[in-house]
Every structure is written in structure tokens, then in C-alpha cells.
Amino acid sequence: MDSKLKYSVSLFKAMLKDNLGYIYRGRFTRDISDNILSLTENNLSNQEDSSKMKKRVYLILVEGLQNITRHQDDTDNDSPYTYGMFVIQKTDDKYYITTGNLIYKQNINHIKELIDKINSLEKEELKLYYKKVLEEGTLSEKGGAGLGLIDMAKKSGNKLSYAFKDIDDKYSYFYLHTIPSLKDENVDPQDDKSLNNIVEIHKVLNEQDILMIFNGHFNQESFMHLLASVEGQLHGSAKDKKRMYYIIVEMLQNIVKHGYSPDDTGLGNQGIFFISESKGEYRVATGNYIKNDDIEQFKNKLTYINSIPKNELDKKYGENIFDFEIDDNKKSGLGIIDLRLKSGQKLQFYFDKINDDFSFITLQVIMKI
């Protein structure tokens, strides 16, 4: 198997066990934050949680996203490894929310002291402290920084955990992580391994130049939110971006239309999507369930389309446009050919058998830029 495809397959496998996972790494704008919120909300409302928990998660997201946006311009460094990061994960019964952003090294001690102080306070004390800081307004030069952290702790109902990672002489990367709780558990978050996992994942994202990963339910609504987030995220020339957009449209809608949902929640098809942008190429991979009975046909189709020489692809596309034998609300006979035409590459795919009923397919498209 191609090494890049192999990577995608194993990444998907690792993420599939979670109910929800969404990672965004890049510049944050108001629009992007709004899309992240809507997308998460769309997926939250799909899961059977108490509305109190949902609200709590939502408020922390708002706060976390504001923190990233507020601080991303603190530094004059703009290379990809300094990108802000936002992560939300959900396992069976827990949410994990993490934000990451670049900071000046000289601020580390101040942030540490502040979080340690916040973590040492009980619920009522925290409220008083918030009020005090609000009134004095002298906690940090940025004003918002201290309040944001206290607010997050209040909303989380749990401690905040943090990690710092050296970038260079001047900068460090700051991770802020919390596991919202309704029970005021006060678990010492530094004992929890989940933040370490995120730091590790972040390392991989940097190495692989991954801009976004989404693992959740795909429906038309989440598709549109993902699309909007990606649109603001791509770099490169306007021409390449447009083309990539078309590829992403077809790949995501492919999950919406043809995917399958073993969890049977009726909320959309379960799937995973990631996009990376490295020097010279964009890479998009999607993963979704497919019924074992449908594999043969799809595999044949992919193999056939990959076998068509480039100069004949357009002709084949033209034929299928007017072939109304293939025309229902799911199939047009054009999507896969379009992916090959637009990417200029063969499509990579891999089927992984899950059980007697269904398998998981990873489909990857690489576009040279």
C-alpha cells in the first residue's frame, strides 16, 4: 500500500473508536469559529447527552475559540507550526476540549501561576475571584486573558490542565485542556493522560501538514459547515483552491449520499475526513462505512476509472453526462471521474473489513499544486 494511504488508514482506525472528533489547525477567523461552533453543535445535538452537558460544552467552545482568536496575533510569527489549534473529542461518556496557541516564553510563568491559582479554588471562591479580577482589571496586560481562563474553569466544572512545548528561543506552544464535568469531580487533570495524547497528535498534524480532521456524522448540514471551514483555510493560488474545493465537495457529498451508519442513530452517515496541505500538494482523505455487498461493485468502478487514460477521461465524462440510465438522487456517474479529472491523479482506496455486514473504506485524492 502507498505510504500516504497507509497513514490515512491507520489514522482513521485510531479515531474511529471515538464518537466525535474534530481538529482544526490554522488561522482562526470569526467565520471559521462560527463554523466550528455550528458543526459541533450539529453533532452535539445528535448525541444523547443531557442538555446541561451540551450547554456546558458549547460555552467552553465559545470561550476556547475566543481565546485562540484573541491571542493568535500576539506574536509576529506566522509559520505553519505556530498555527492555532482547536480539538474536541468525545468518547462514550466524556468530552475533551483542547486549544493550542503560540505564546512568548516570558509569559509561561504567569500563565502557570494563574491556572494553578484557578485550580486551587473551589466553585464559590472561583466566582469571587472572577469578580475581583473583573473589578481590578489588572491581571494581565491583555485584560481578557485572565478572565477567559477563569471563565473556562467556571464553565467546565473541572480543573484546567496545561502543557507547554518549546518552539524556539522566543516562543512556546501553549495547550489548554479541560474535561467538562457536571459533577464537579475535581480530578487532578495533570494526572490525566488525555492531554499528552493531544500533544502527540499535534506533533503528527504538524509533521503531516494536516489542517483539519473531522470524525462524526455526515449530513448535508455538517457537509456545508465543513466546506465553509475548509474554504477559509486553504492557502495556495486562487486557481488551486477552487479546484480543491470541487474535489472536497464531491468527496464529502459522497459520504452524505453513499455512506452507511452502523450506529443507526439516523443522524447522518458516520465518517471521517481530513485535509492536508504540504509543499506541492493537497491531500484529502475520507473514510466511511460500506456494506460488504456493495464493495465489489464500487471496487470495480474505482479500478475501471483509474484505468482510463487521462486523455479519454473527458470523453467518458461527456458520455455519462447524457446517460440518463444512471440518474437518481444518489448517482450521476460523474463524481468519481470528476475526482480523477480535477486531481489529475489516480484515486487511492482501501477496504477494511469490520464484520460480516460492513467494511470501512478509505478514499484518498492527492492534487499536485
Next chain:
Amino acid sequence: METLILEKTKDTPKVILDSHNNIFLFEYKSLPEDAMSFYKPILNWIELYSESPNKKTVFEFKLEYFNTSTTKQFAKLFLILEKLVPEYDVTIKWYYDKNDLDMKLAGERFNKLLKLNFEFVELN
């Protein structure tokens, strides 16, 4: 004939089909999950219009994006209009952003496959 106007949504285009004022327009994006259902009333309208069309008809396509299932519905639309030629004057005005060669190509492909007059307009 009654005018058909659809306002744009986040994934479907603004559509104007107005035979009195001779305006036929598709604008914005077309990425519906079920393109067939979305275009069904539109195709019905055009079918009906083709029974007594205006002497000169210009269909304008000012789209930023459309998905492949929309392509298929456009093909049906063009086939209806194609039947009016050469008796009636039918033009397809195909707009594309100067950075969007794929949009241009999509129009050129239709142009090549159909006996319809396409006019290409580059937008900055």
C-alpha cells in the same frame, strides 16, 4: 406563464424563470444533496415554456460552484432548450471567475456536446 423565482439558500442557487420579462437566471451555488428533486420543478417549468417560447431566449448561468449531480440536471435542461433550435434563438450565457478554469471547462464541455449557442463571460 407564471414566473418561477427561488431565492438562494446556502446550498442552492437563486433561480429566476420569467418569460414576460425574458429573464432566465441561475446564480450562486448549486450543491444540493438531492439535485434531482431540486431541479424537478425547474425542468417542468422549462418544458412548459418550450411549448411557446419567446423568439429570443437567453439563459444566464452565474454560478460559483455546482456539484456533479447538478451537472446531470443541467444536461436535461439543455436538452429541452436544444429542441428549440434552430427555429428559435437560444443563447446560454456562461459566466466564470477568471480563477475558475473548471467552471469555464464545464461550460465548454456542454458547448461541445450540444447544438446550443454558448457565450462565455469572464468575471474578475
